[in-house]
Amino acid sequence: MKNKELADIFDRWADILEFMGDNPYHVRAYRNAARLIRDLSEDIEILAKEGRLTSLPGIGQRLQAKILEFLRTGKISEFEKLKHQVPDTIFTLLDIPGVGPKTVKVLYEKLGIRSLEDLKRAIERGELLKLPGFGAKKVEKIRKGIELLEKSSGRILLGVAVFIADRIVNQLKELPAVERISVCGSTRRMKETVGDIDILATGKNEEIIKAFVNLPNVKEVLWQGTKKASVIVEEGEQVDLRVIEKDSYGAALQYFTGSKAHNIHLRTLALKSGYKLNEYGLFKGDTLIAGKSEEEIYKSLGMDTPPPEIRENTGEIEAALNHSLPKLVDYTDIKGDLHVHSNWSDGASTIEEIALKAIEMGYEYVAITDHSKSLKVAGGLSEEEFLKRNEEIDKLNEKFKGKIKILKGIEVDILPDGSLDLSDEILSQLDFVVAAIHSRFTQDNTERILKAMENPYVNAIAHPTGRIIGQRDGYPLDLETLFKKAAETSTALEINAYYNRLDLRDSHCRLAQEFGVHFVISTDSHHVDHMWMVKLGVGTARRGWVQKKSVLNAHPLRTLLRFVKEKRMKFGVK
């Protein structure tokens, strides 16, 4: 799949044009194309073959020609010429907060600055102050921006953002001064990584701001005004709070939730209908039409309210206008976790502790899925040990009868040849079997997984692509073949909710659902304190337009067990 490579080229292309001072709409066309291609769930090569490139919104004749040239030759000649005109170290300068293309251009042309090191040296020597339009404050802002950039590791994992945002919202909502409060931005959209954390509130603004900057976990106050403030929390992440008038709360929530592409589309629609939409409300002339709630705004524009997770301008606005939005799986739908490790293998919690946590979370069932023997580093269990562990589960099921059903599970290793490292005899005695790959992360593993799916006892493939966010790309896979086989063999695909996995990712979910794939949303917890992460998985599923009916563990135990039984019957085993 060449989608990412191509998206990177278009992004860099936009950077170069921006730096060269090209028409901003020209730049935006490349930026949009990059984003579109990066988020595409289908292989761009297949789209090209089928002649569907120009049916993508934002791809016209000229971009199509460039894409085709890239697919044919691996290069785009126009880009090859262009990129040699600008030193590529210069683009790190654009990552400095407060520094944009115009500033970089001046720095480069007047002082020959082409890297972060150059810039730091020039600031020390006081050279920037001599430039027109550069005063002491601006230089100080750049200096602080560099500091911030070097400190931050880039984007925050969603799990970390949700954890911090929930904590702050819970602390603040207890205050009498706070009327309403909500997280917004990409955290609310449950995007797998988040730039900074945005929180929106309404109420007595000065009291709220004061409480916010004085929260116990705040390490540093970056900026504080009467309507907004920015802080760094002890985890090192930036959190912004805005306080808004209550009549505009819905409009502000809509606006600050984004995405940017969704908002641009929405405002264009508003404009065509003779309205103006901004963060204060929907206006006809100077008259406020709607603003108290998001629903009010969308309704006034003749549409249903798209769930925040799908506001990415990938068809949700059209669906909202047609009143055909999908009914997405909800956070409260999950009836049990189907991937949890106990201290029989490499988990830290006992089976009893896991059961108690599952009861606390309101689950109907939970599957204990310890590792199998070949995974020695993770304390994988032998066949005898599994049988002993199962006896303990039987006892606990007696004890917790009527409160929770503990399922005998396993995360069985898929060996390099696609076979499993436990006998069918043992597997047949388990309630739910999850199979996964834990080795050879660079080779194409399609055949290996297809073969595992052919085993009648394998009910789900755990973390199907093997990616770790920000650390390791998934191994190469033919996703469409995989999805087809999963649907055929009644093998579910896991949406692993552990915070650095989220695998399948959102775009894969959307494509898989079209193939009729069933999903399980599970946490891969190794401690009961990880089990809350299920909501990260549900958020990912929702971003992939996944409906409740496609998610096995959004249904009662008997539905789950029927799915297991159906596969065994399909393959003629008991």
Next chain:
DNA sequence: GCCGTTTTCGGCCCGACTGTTTTCAGTCG
């Protein structure tokens, strides 16, 4: 560079904030 139920040319989302300005440019979300 894209796009069209007012347009195949002339638009392209909108406002806040900051810093340098004396009317505005740059950056951000």
